[in-house]
Each structure stands twice: as structure tokens, then as C-alpha cells.
Amino acid sequence: MNRIVKAFQDNRRKKLIGFLTGGDPDLATTKELILEMAASGMDIIEIGIPFSDPAAEGPIIERANIRGIASRTTVDHLFEMVAELRKELQIPILFMTYANLIFAYGKERFMKNCEASGIDGIIVPDLPLEEMGEFKEACQKHGVIQISMLAPTSTARIEKIVAEAEGFLYCVSSLGVTGMRENLATSIAPLIEKIGSVVPCAIGFGISTPKQAKEMSQLADGVIIGSAIVAIIEKHGKKSPGPMGEFIKEIRKEMDTDA
Amino acid sequence: MTKFGEFGGQYIPETLMQTIAELTEAYEFYREDEEFQRELKDLYDNYAGRPSRLYEAKQMSQQLGGAKIYLKREDLNHTGSHKINNVLGQVLLAKKMGKRRIIAETGAGQHGVAAATVAALLGLECQVFMGYEDTQRQALNVFRMELLGATVTPVMSGSRTLKDAVNAALKEWVSRIDDTHYVIGSVVGPAPFPRMVRDFQKIIGEEIKEQVLEKEGKLPTAIVACLGGGSNAMGAFYPFLEDKEVRLIGCEAAGHGVETDKHAATLTKGSVGILHGMKSYFCQDGYGQITEVHSISAGLDYPGVGPEHALLFEEKRAEYVAVTDDEAVEAFYYLSRTEGIIPAIESAHAVAHAMKIAPLMQADEVLVINLSGRGDKDVAAIARYKGVQIHE
Numbered sequence: 001m002n003r004i005v006k007a008f009q010d011n012r013r014k015k016l017i018g019f020l021t022g023g024d025p026d027l028a029t030t031k032e033l034i035l036e037m038a039a040s041g042m043d044i045i046e047i048g049i050p051f052s053d054p055a056a057e058g059p060i061i062e063r064a065n066i067r068g069i070a071s072r073t074t075v076d077h078l079f080e081m082v083a084e085l086r087k088e089l090q091i092p093i094l095f096m097t098y099a100n101l102i103f104a105y106g107k108e109r110f111m112k113n114c115e116a117s118g119i120d121g122i123i124v125p126d127l128p129l130e131e132m133g134e135f136k137e138a139c140q141k142h143g144v145i146q147i148s149m150l151a152p153t154s155t156a157r158i159e160k161i162v163a164e165a166e167g168f169l170y171c172v173s174s175l176g177v178t179g180m181r182e183n184l185a186t187s188i189a190p191l192i193e194k195i196g197s198v199v200p201c202a203i204g205f206g207i208s209t210p211k212q213a214k215e216m217s218q219l220a221d222g223v224i225i226g227s228a229i230v231a232i233i234e235k236h237g238k239k240s241p242g243p244m245g246e247f248i249k250e251i252r253k254e255m256d257t258d259a
Numbered sequence: 260m261t262k263f264g265e266f267g268g269q270y271i272p273e274t275l276m277q278t279i280a281e282l283t284e285a286y287e288f289y290r291e292d293e294e295f296q297r298e299l300k301d302l303y304d305n306y307a308g309r310p311s312r313l314y315e316a317k318q319m320s321q322q323l324g325g326a327k328i329y330l331k332r333e334d335l336n337h338t339g340s341h342k343i344n345n346v347l348g349q350v351l352l353a354k355k356m357g358k359r360r361i362i363a364e365t366g367a368g369q370h371g372v373a374a375a376t377v378a379a380l381l382g383l384e385c386q387v388f389m390g391y392e393d394t395q396r397q398a399l400n401v402f403r404m405e406l407l408g409a410t411v412t413p414v415m416s417g418s419r420t421l422k423d424a425v426n427a428a429l430k431e432w433v434s435r436i437d438d439t440h441y442v443i444g445s446v447v448g449p450a451p452f453p454r455m456v457r458d459f460q461k462i463i464g465e466e467i468k469e470q471v472l473e474k475e476g477k478l479p480t481a482i483v484a485c486l487g488g489g490s491n492a493m494g495a496f497y498p499f500l501e502d503k504e505v506r507l508i509g510c511e512a513a514g515h516g517v518e519t520d521k522h523a524a525t526l527t528k529g530s531v532g533i534l535h536g537m538k539s540y541f542c543q544d545g546y547g548q549i550t551e552v553h554s555i556s557a558g559l560d561y562p563g564v565g566p567e568h569a570l571l572f573e574e575k576r577a578e579y580v581a582v583t584d585d586e587a588v589e590a591f592y593y594l595s596r597t598e599g600i601i602p603a604i605e606s607a608h609a610v611a612h613a614m615k616i617a618p619l620m621q622a623d624e625v626l627v628i629n630l631s632g633r634g635d636k637d638v639a640a641i642a643r644y645k646g647v648q649i650h651e
Contacts, residue, residue: 052417052548053534055426056272056433062416074546099270099533104547126270126533130261151274153436161273172274176434 003092003120004145004167007043008200008221014255015168015222016041016213017202018229018248019096021048021064022081023073025237030073031081033233036241038091041252043222046123047082049075049097056098056125058179060227063234075105079117086118094121094147099134107135111142121145121167129161150201151175152187158194168200171220173207179227181206189219210254217255225251261450262538264573266566269449271429271536278436283451285356290458295355302347303462306380307337309344311463313470313627318597319617326480326620328613330600330630331467333491340603340632341463341491342373346442348459350377353440360384360435363442364428366393366421366487367558367605368400369632370444375409385409388427390420393557400636418551421487421561425535445488446565449536453565460494467627468498480624481506481616484631485608486579487523487559489568491631496577506578508616509568510608512554513581523552524581525564526572539566555584555644558605558632586611588644591634603632604641 007015018037022030030047037045048054050068054061075097082093095114102110102124114122121144127134132146139146145167152174154161162169171188174181184206192201203216204224208231216223232247233240261268269279289295303309312332320328333341346363353361361383365371371387378385387404391413394401404411417423425447432441446453446460464482471479482499484492486509496507514522522528525540532541534549542550542562554560571577587604590611595601602610606629613628620626634641642649 053422053426055429055535069548100543100547100549103533104543104545125272126536128269128271128273128276130269130276149273151272153274153277156277175274175436177430
């Protein structure tokens with residue numbers, strides 16, 4: 001069974017999903033960070049493949065993409081790293097990548113390497129429902145789950161999106177690009193309520209504090225934290241695994257404490 | 260419906276899909292709406308100054324020997340380029356949709372100036388995203404947009420040119436879709452933009468057809484147009500797609516030469532990829548990273564091309580060639596001194612190619628150059644290129 005599906009079957013705690021950009025600041029640190037994430041209470045890990053034009057990202061993750069490209073990290077390096085990590089790690093791992101990186105690599109070859117290295121799914125922010133057919137066959141052939149996204153503007157599309165959803169539904173908290181938001185308006189909540197238990201829902205975009213993580217996790221099956229983690233990596237560079245681990249533990253603790 | 264063969268599509272974040280659906284629906288309605296078309300025609304004729312002239316370049320024809328050359332004078336439109344055609348259509352549509360604000364990207368500044376102009380006319384707020392490099396290359400246009408009441412936001416990310424301005428505008432749109440329409444300036448982006456922008460620009464080709472038939476009693480042998488995203492070329496080509504005997508030639512920017520890594524010749528040197536909401540041709544490396552492109556012309560300095568051009572390229576219905584910076588500058592001077600018309604440096608790429616092929620054609624053959632814009636904006640840049648110090 002796919003590790004993502006399995007993770008959501010275990011409902012003892014709300015899922016904490018963490019994002020980092022591969023090769024930021026370098027590949028060795030990325031590997032350490034992933035091990036630290038798993039040890040600090042993360043349930044699922046998303047690795048962003050650095051891209052020249054990350055059009056869905058706010059400034060924090062955009063800068064991480066620039067650092068990832070500067071460290072000359074390619075998807076081949078990331079496949080190797082994940083294969084290496086799989087010797088000791090069973091946590092679900094996904095790639096967060098723009099469509100062009102898969103398309104240029106060759107979709108069949110990309111998904112084959114995902115399967116071989118132990119990547120469980122892909123999140124492609126520039127692939128809405130209408131274009132998900134692009135990689136569908138290759139994904140299915142190699143058991144790679146393609147995560148669907150739901151936005152506050154998806155009201156008229158919700159049924160079609162849910163019908164195609166696998167693994168979990170990535171629910172975008174609010175309009176705009178990725179990035180920390182001081183005031184997190186939860187315009188996505190009514191949509192998640194409609195979905196019920198058909199598919200697990202995780203909320204992302206803007207969640208940066210333990211308090212926000214707890215509030216959002218109460219609306220869904222999990223939360224996704226990206227920019228807040230990347231901001232720590234940006235600040236501490238190669239020395240970031242320690243402080244990042246502390247941050248994740250704080251969030252984990254807050255989420256697991258009964259209100 | 261959203262594609263041209265395998266090209267085009269809607270490769271955009273889920274957050275934008277609803278607003279794109281609303282735009283598609285509104286466009287489908289208004290393109291058939293007589294009142295909308297009447298209002299647009301009134302703006303084209305009485306505000307932009309259409310129809311634009313088809314001018315016989317007698318000196319040029321005589322000097323080059325060969326084809327009879329005509330210039331389609333889009334440079335004479337209000338704001339100085341073909342960009343006004345698309346902007347009038349889109350901003351009128353945005354207003355009908357109840358939007359109170361438009362955003363736009365710009366390279367050379369021509370689209371930004373057109374957007375700022377029409378926003379002023381129709382009473383909408385306007386914010387223009389422009390790569391920092393381009394704000395330096397085209398400082399006068401920045402001031403012009405501000406003079407018209409627009410806000411110009413310099414984009415500091417990536418290569419700080421047109422591609423990055425598109426990224427920034429997309430990010431702004433995804434943050435503010437309720438009251439804002441994104442006026443894309445070329446036949447690029449997610450559907451319905453490539454088709455919609457082409458429809459607003461096809462007036463160029465329709466007029467060429469009518470004017471050439473009237474003057475010559477036959478269709479032209481060839482039409483030459485410059486090509487960044489490809490809106491002036493698409494507008495000029497589209498009404499001739501079924502007239503297979505008419506050669507359609509798009510001129511990309513070869514920068515320092517297509518054998519170097521400093522060019523923007525997307526169809527000549529690029530490969531199929533996905534960016535800015537569309538599947539098309541892009542300049543990219545083997546891993547799909549979009550490569551930095553170069554052209555002396557800020558308007559052609561774009562690593563992609565409209566999806567309909569990608570299809571015409573693969574079907575071989577249109578030909579695509581690359582013209583270097585040096586050739587474009589030479590043509591810029593040539594047209595200025597031969598016909599007394601200073602072309603936009605973008606349009607000079609088309610002039611340069613016409614100068615190559617006209618002598619190879621017969622005297623009874625008609626060659627139309629789409630002179631997409633005027634060159635006033637480029638005078639300072641050309642002076643710099645020539646090493647001349649100018650103090651304004």
C-alpha cells in the first residue's frame with residue numbers, strides 16, 4: 001500500500017506535513033533536515049525540486065528555489081538522496097514540483113524513478129484538475145499518487161475535484177501564493193466541511209505558528225507547513241536542522257494537546 | 260477548446276481556475292454581442308485611429324530590387340503600437356465583467372503604456388509589472404505609464420525581464436482575483452488568453468487583406484512580422500491561415516546569434532515545455548529550467564512563444580526565422596533613412612528579414628511587413644548601443 005494512504009489510515013493524531021526545498025542550502029543539509037523532520041514528529045515530507053520560475057511561491061520559498069539552483073541540485077540528485085534515505089526511513093515523501101520539470105525529464109522516466117527511489121506522490125501546483133491527465137497514466141503505472149488541490153475559489157468544482165482526489169486533498173487556506181500570514185482567514189473551512197470523510201484533507205499556505213497549526217488541524221485531517229520551515233533554513237543554513245527540529249516539536253506538541 | 264493541437268491548455272493554480280472559467284464565459288458571450296463589438300469598433304476607429312494605413316515603401320522596394328514592399332503601419336496607432344488593439348478589447352471586457360482594476364506585465368513598455376492609457380480612458384485602476392532591467396532600458400515608458408496614472412512595479416526576481424514580470428503579475432492575480440483582471444499582453448498564458456488576444460489582434464490581418472486586395476487585386480505573396488510572445492504576428496497571420504499560397508514568416512530575436520547562448524529564438528532553438536499557464540516551446544535546459552534569454556529588444560526578450568505559433572510551426576504553415584541584434588539595428592537605421600520611418604526595435608527584426616528576402620522575389624510579388632510599433636522609445640537605447648552619449 002502507498003505510504004501516504006497508510007499514513008492517513010492511522011488516525012491517532014492529526015497529520016503534520018512539512019515542506020523544504022531540495023538542495024537548500026545544499027544536498028547534505030537537505031538530507032539531515034529530512035531525518036530531523038521525521039525524528040521531530042513530522043508525518044509526511046514534501047521536497048520541492050528547485051525551479052527557475054516558481055510562480056505559486058511567495059518570496060521565502062522563491063528564495064529557497066534560487067538557493068537550490070545555486071547549489072546545482074537536480075532531480076537526479078534528489079532521486080539518489082531519497083533512495084539513500086529509504087534505507088532507514090519509511091515516512092511518506094512527496095515531490096512538490098512544477099509541471100515543466102516532470103515534462104522535460106520525461107513523465108514515464110520521472111515516475112519510474114519515483115517508484116524506484118521511494119517517492120510516494122507528487123504535488124504539481126500548476127496542474128489543475130483539467131490538466132492532471134498529463135501525468136495520470138505514468139503515475140498510475142508506477143504507483144505514484146498525484147495530489148489534487150482545492151482552493152477557496154473551488155466551490156463550483158468541488159465534486160469533480162473530490163472524485164479525482166487520491167491520498168489527501170491539498171486545501172489552500174486562502175488566496176495568494178505560499179508564505180506566512182499573520183492573520184489566517186479560513187475561507188477554505190466551508191469547503192472542507194462539505195467534503196466530510198470522503199478523502200483526507202490537509203490545509204496549507206500561510207500556517208506558521210503552533211497556534212495556527214492547531215487551529216487549522218481542527219478543521220481538517222492535517223496541516224502543511226512550508227515557508228515557516230524554509231525561513232528557519234534560510235536563517236541558519238547548514239546549522240538549521242537543530243532549530244528546525246525544535247520548531248517542529250513545538251508545533252507537534254501544540255497540535256497533540258487537547259484543547 | 261483550450262488547446263491548439265497539443266499546445267495551450269490551462270496550466271495554472273487551482274485558485275485561478277474559477278476566475279479563468281468566468282473570463283472564458285464572459286468572452287464567449289461578448290464576442291457574439293453586437294453592442295460590445297460596436298463599442299470596440301468605435302474605440303478602434305475613433306480612439307486608436309484604425310484602420311491603420313498600408314503604406315507602399317517605394318524607395319525600399321526600388322533599392323532592394325524584387326518584391327513590392329508594403330508596411331502595415333501599426334506604429335501609427337494611438338500609443339504607438341499594435342498593443343492597443345488587444346488592450347482596448349480586454350479592458351472593455353474587464354469593465355463589462357465588473358472589474359475595477361487591471362494589472363499587466365510589460366517588456367518594452369508598449370503593452371504597459373497601452374494598458375495604462377485604456378485604464379485611464381475607461382476609469383479603471385492600473386498596476387504594471389516590469390522587470391527591473393526593462394525599467395532601466397525603457398525609463399521613458401515608465402514615466403509615461405505613471406503620467407497616465409498607473410503604478411509601475413519593478414520586478415527584482417529572476418532575470419528581471421519580461422518573463423519575471425509575467426510571474427509577478429500571475430502572483431498578484433492569484434492574490435486578488437475578485438476585483439482585478441490580468442490583461443496579458445500577448446497570445447500567451449492559459450486559455451482563453453491566446454485565442455482571445457489573437458481575436459483582438461486579427462483586425463491587423465483583416466485590414467491587410469482588404470487593403471492589399473484593393474491596391475493590388477490579389478493576395479500578398481508573404482507577410483513578415485516580429486515575434487516575442489507573438490501577438491502582432493498572430494494578428495497579421497490569422498486571417499490568412501486558410502490562404503495557403505500566402506507565406507507567413509515570423510522573426511524571432513537571435514540576439515548575439517543562435518549559435519551563442521545569448522538569444523531569444525524560442526522556436527528555432529527551444530523545446531516543448533510548460534510555463535505561464537501553457538504548453539508551448541520554451542528556451543530551457545535538459546532539466547526543464549527556463550534559461551535566460553537575450554535580445555536588444557525588451558519586447559522580444561521572452562523565453563516562450565504563443566501556443567498557436569507552436570502549432571503553426573509544427574504544421575509548417577508558418578516559417579520562423581531568427582534575426583540578430585546587429586541585423587535589427589541595421590534595419591532600424593535603414594528604414595529611418597530610406598522611408599523616414601523610425602521602427603520599434605522589435606519591428607526592425609521583421610524589416611531586417613524583409614531586406615533579406617525582398618531581393619529574391621519577383622517584381623509582381625507583394626511583401627507586407629507588419630510594422631508593429633514606432634521607434635521613439637528606442638532612440639536612447641540605440642544611441643547607447645552605438646556608444647553615443649545622450650543627455651535628455
